[in-house]
Amino acid sequence: MTPVTPVGPVERQQWDVIVVGAGGAGLRAAIEARQRGARTAVICKSLFGKAHTVMAEGGIAASMANANPHDTWQIHFRDTMRGGKFLNQWRMAELHAREAPDRVWELETWGALFDRTPDGRISQRNFGGHEYPRLAHVGDRTGLELIRTLQQKIVSLQQEDFRTTGDYESGLKVFQECTVTRVLKDAFGRVAGVFCYDRESGRFFVLQAPAVVLATGGIGKSFKVTSNSWEYTGDGHALALLAGAPLVNMEFVQFHPTGMVWPPSVKGILVTESVRGDGGVLRNSEGRRFMFDYVPEVFKEKYAQSEEEGDRWYEDPDDNRRPPELLPRDEVARAINAEVKAGRGSPHGGVFLDVSTRMPADVIRRRLPSMYHQFKELADVDITAEPMEVGPTCHYVMGGVHVDSETAATDGVPGLFAAGEVAGGMHGSNRLGGNSLSDLLVFGRRAGLHAAEYAAGAAAAEVGEEAVAAARAEALAPFDGESFGDAAENPYTLHQELQQTMNDLVGIIRRESEMAEALERIAELRERARRVSVEGHRQFNPGWHLALDLRNMLLVSECVARAALERTESRGGHTREDRPAMDRAWRPVNLLCRAADGGGIELERVRTEPIRDDLLALFEKEELAKYLADEELES
Amino acid sequence: MSTYDARFRIWRGDADGGGLTDYTVEVHDGEVVLDIVHRLQATQAPDLAVRWNCKAGKCGSCSAEINGRPRLLCMTRMSVFARDETVTITPMRAFPVIRDLVTDVSFNYAKAREIPAFVPPAGLAPGEYRMKQEDVDRSQEFRKCIECFLCQNTCHVVRDHEENKPVFAGPRFLMRIAELDMHPLDAAEESGLDRRRTAQDDHGLGYCNITKCCTEVCPEGIAITDNALIPMKERVVDRRYDPVVWLGNRIRRRNGA
Structure with missing residues (x-):
């Protein structure tokens, strides 16, 4: 049955900047673009405030040095490069490490309430691959705090617009529950808008603008076991490809080591890394803390060699090395995979993650409230009394749209920008926990800034009738x-x-x-x-x-x-x-x-472009020799 | 444990009307109601409309009424029902139906816009904010809200009284005012904004007669009534007479004595 659809002109609206996606990167981009005077439209598949960013638990990595005064952006940069095995687009990693503290502090001026240190600063917690406690957090619901703060900032900008124009949506509008199926270009190959449908009504419409920011997140829904929500269908990746922009590093997909494995209906749902950052340990069916057997050569000197040393580190990090449960995620995920394969897994095909023997029950409930709740409600497991069963789950794609480090502009499509998980390069071959939320803020802001600047200097966008008709026919084909x-x-x-x-x-x-x-x-x-x-x-x-x-x-x-x-x-x-x-x-x-x-x-x-000398100088020669190609070492 | 066939009745329809449709559908060990709705979509009713996102109780998208109780579909385990029990799912009642289990929740977004935003303190640059943990605990509790709108749906002030909607922000947004009012650095007062007065005069705090229905349905376990609404009423009463607070205080005094 082909639905009867009126064949007439599709409704068009004119904006300066269009942001596709309303997670952390999209909202941060929209705020920046609007603050720089661009009339900005945000389009998202879910309701406003429901984006996958709410699922982020652990925190936002930024070298504010609140918990350890030795922390600096250089050390954050170094950790990020090590975590990514030096494949990171180094300039992105540098900008990220330099700008992350300002992006976190700015959230406080918009009303965010992070957990505090005893002297009233933003508290920072340990996480895998980070040399110092670096993650600003709110219990284990940091993503919710981030999305709500950005959402409320957007509302406050709309209130400003209401005061001056009488219309909340005159300068910044969120089109919620709408999907973009195509980025549309003009006759010169420049971005001219997007083709959209309203999920509620199925109505098609076109938003015209000279600048489009892709901020659609990841691709996890292509995998069976994933921590990602239904929205993560690689939309921005595909929109960029179809518009003619290349993707980079797509082979790098992060499997988070700890997803729930039972019951089947929740298989893949994330168990935050904070469980390990706060003292949780991984054990196999024989009760062995197997991570000590999996410390790779490049990390040998940086991780504890014994359980005693690892345990001392939580109290005295300056004189002890961190436990290997806090290796970068790729290492831990492979180790769990190997243990299960060797027949030393848990009853439902994972391994055991235990906090119950490591912390008093009330501390667990205070520091990991969502995890306590999640296991109690969904798996009937009391994590204060028994271990969790966990296994790897598809969590994040390091690859993405190839972008300019400074401006977030895509490669070869004028007016198209990308930020957040949909952009590639920043995290190299593996992302550190906590670096995602900071990435969203740093590059979301940059994308919004440069999109607004680009739009201000661009001619009004005009989409041809043919392109609209083709997009419409493509969207209707399944009927x-x-x-x-x-x-x-x-x-x-x-x-x-x-x-x-x-x-x-x-x-x-x-x-x-x-x-x-x-x-x-x-x-x-x-x-x-x-x-x-x-x-x-x-x-x-x-x-x-x-x-x-x-x-x-x-x-x-x-x-x-x-x-x-x-x-x-x-x-x-x-x-x-x-x-x-x-x-x-x-x-x-x-x-x-x-x-x-x-x-x-x-x-x-x-x-890739050679890494700048002053950044290379942050590493010992011996360490560089483990990573750099021969010709890079020579020069 | 094993697999069994469960009976479901799901409201199907749109703004023009609809009714309950019966389904028999397979249920596996450990599943939640949202899993069953998804199985129906994949096998029997591909156009069954349901709103969802994270499937882990963190985003607040999949709100509906299960056997008449406002709940999240993703956090309601099938094991709470007897196997021979028919599970009835209907859309949230306080909001207009769009289709099937999906309702038009724009009321909430309109109310959100009417609440004056956080006012940053003058003279403090980013990075200079200092707050004690015990001073942010209370507002943090309110910021756990996932905006599922179940409290808005269940609150009897608007649930069956459409006419109250224009003047009543609902528990979620009265709590938002309380959150900002208790924020240690909010500079509303310095800017000439009296949050308590706006709660009473502009957002209908006086309509709330603390029946705690909102608290009961909150999937985050936020003590909306006790920690947000009653303290707000008490603060308002400094300036104004509110019969409910007056009565509440008298009852509590009697009980406490």
């Missing part, structure tokens, strides 16, 4: 799926098959033959997705929404698989059983993904 008869495909089935493929064949441990098989299956799924068919009408129709999101997930999955097959080494969030070692020759190599004309993805190898 014609019935014409394929028995060959018509169910979007839910295709999605499940894709998730299984990515989980099994391009997951935490990868092999050449499996990735090649994944690419074949993805190509086949792409064919079948052309025949996807949905029932009903356009009003709040989840089947139709999924059918449209499938295009994005398939594109992004192909990027991940193709780049992973190409990179013949193991590094950070890319682990190959057939190439188990990190290969220094790959250090200065980035892989760019572009959408090919005939469909599918093309790869290109590019050399």
